[in-house]
Amino acid sequence: MATHDIALSDTGQPLGPLAERGWSLHCSKGTGADAIVSDLGKLADRLGTRVAGRAGALEEVIEPHGADDAHPRSLSARYGLEALPFHTELSHRTRPCRYLLLGCIDPGSPAAATTLLDWRTLGFSSEELDLLEGTPVLVRSGRRSFYSTILAPGGAFLRYDPGCLEAVNQRGRMALALIGDRIATASPQAHHWRQGDILIIDNWRVLHGRSPSDQGSSRRLARILIDV
Template sequence: MTRSDVHDIEQTPLRPFGRLMTATDAGADLRDIAPATLEQWTIESKVLVLRGFPLLEKEDLVEYCSRWGEILTWDFGAVLDLVIQEDPKNYLFSRTDAPFHWDGAFAKAAPRYFLFQCVRAPRPGGGGETVFSDSSAVLRRAGEDLVRQWASTEITYRTDKVGYYGGETVSPLLAEHSATGETIMRYGEPIDPERYLNPVWVDVNGMSEVDAAAFKEDLRDRLHDPEVCYAHEWRDGDIVAVDNQALLHGRNAFQDDSSRHLQRIQIL
């Protein structure tokens, strides 16, 4: 553990990537961290978990993040309440897992970062962990030929607008991180209509259905390899900042009656 000179903060590395920063003084406040510093920490860590910082009211969260960058807004506004609903129309609000994706595939632009506040964590052992996959690690572990194939691959995503997003979008599989210049992967796993509400159809452009199925299966195995994944077990009061370019993310299913309330804001 090392101490930060910015605050009384203890830093602990997470495995295989990520950083936990715990405030050790009672008066800690997220707003005392300059947004530029938070951005730098987020880029360095890819996923940054802040503990011991009281959650902000929604308006204060929006105000703070507006100093970081432009906020992506939706029909519901800037802050999404991610809660389990009794009669959900979209899988994000159900108890199932959420396959890997990047945020903003169907938005006017993908956010560079997003930030969660955990209002209520699932009970211990209750599932609902947010899982992050480090796509640059996936790229480092793949052979040159495969990376070359990925570099020329475009994917079409299609979903009905049942929740707050939807439409059809085409995206190259690989992209460049706007801050680090690193090659990153942009990929959303298929959301199978047999298993999930509000499915997403994923087509690999120019590929036969048989080849595309093998391609997607291979990608799934690589992205879910525990060596490249960090699963975050939520605790009440966690604030988590995420590099939406470096990482893909998803969620583990909830057990039985376990539930969770997160608030999410996205920064362009």
């Protein structure tokens, strides 16, 4: 799978690039952690309403964890410091957040890239879209587990996360295998973090992942989730 680097957005209007390609890249005017988080929050609040993350916080700082140190139901618990697969943020909830904002406090050494993939570029036929929209799968979320389809009605968003989606029949296995096969042959884009970078991702359109990381790399990203 080849990856292509992404370039800094030349506009201060986040909705323009988001509508065009599903993500936009900006740079904080400050260099300290507080300034970066502040600029991240200003962009986030222009887009919509903040949504609590897994730990219940409206603003989080995330870093790579080994499997033993990760939240038991997170992707890191399964993949640890290996590459994290492409996924939709908050797939384990009935409505995934619309936007994911990440701000780089420290890129770490060695740095781990964030990878991006627009699911609309995966070349699904109309029959394959019908399969994704019409086949129920189990969404594992502890006591709040529920049934859903991978593709929301009308194609509003793709719910995909190999850590929480489980097929309940042969068609479900076909649907999950279809996405996995298309991702394996796709050409995603990669962002190699620099301190102060801010990445806004349309979570309903663009899947994201992470390249492998090292224990103690010091990589730290501020994260805010937004709904509209």
